[in-house]
Amino acid sequence: MLKTIIDTGFADLSRMNFDVSDEQRLVLDEVDRACRELRPFEDEAYLAGRFNEHLAPIFRKAQLLGLPISRMYGDGQGADVLTYALALERIGREGTGVRTFLSGHVSLGQVTIQKWASEEQKQQYLPQATRGETIMCFGLTEPTAGSDPASLRTTFEDRGSYYLLNGSKAWISNGSIADVAVVFAYPKGKRDGMSAFVVEKGFEGYSSQQQKHKLGMPTSDTGSIFLDNCRVPKENMMGPPGKGLSIAYSGLMSGRLSVAAGCLGVIEDCIEEAVGYARQRV
Incomplete structure (x- = not known):
């Protein structure tokens, strides 16, 4: 069972193991499958200049809408920070729009509630959010x-x-x-x-x-x-009351980490496209 920092109380990132475990590989394989299913719809939405309405249903089916959220709440998967960052890196390859949805819905929304809300608030809002029933x-x-x-x-x-x-x-x-x-x-x-x-x-x-x-x-x-x-x-x-500034900065830190992870995927995709073009051009 994957565990979040909140589940374990483990917050010393300097002691994290950056090797990808077999369990993390299973999660990332599911992320990759969902991304491949999403890509043609994302390409279509990009050309039309609109939000991709297939994003939430596909990620809901893959149980990715509550990846770093505790299993106590709905479809939360209890993934640790590294697993979530690796997932966002792969998701970033499908475009910044996809990653941005996850940043708003999960990193800034759900993670902030998980860290700061009362237990009653968590029970009220997190289960539906992890299942994609609410955004x-x-x-x-x-x-x-x-x-x-x-x-x-x-x-x-x-x-x-x-x-x-x-x-x-x-x-x-x-x-x-x-x-x-x-x-x-x-x-x-x-x-x-x-x-x-x-x-x-x-x-x-x-x-x-x-x-x-x-x-x-x-x-x-x-x-x-x-x-x-x-x-x-x-x-x-x-x-x-009066702790809003601390909550805001906490949310921004979570959100910025998700942006950084997604940007790795964006540049990986750019390099792959550039190298592919360089190899086939005349």
């Missing part, structure tokens, strides 16, 4: 603030039995297709005490919109999220 995203970036949590303008107010969120998020991977978003906001009128919330698309005051006419990654869904007096139940604050 997740990470609502940090705003129109006037990139991946700089200290510059956010989204606010929340404590209204007794719920929080009222106001603001917007921009350039969010999976933003217009997500069912659940991890959202960050400051207390209204303050510049400290940022907190994190798990926000469902069905909550009153929540809306999203696809961002079109991008220069790249046509198969990656990129969206804006609008919070207009969005009512969020009290139990949907994630982590301790």
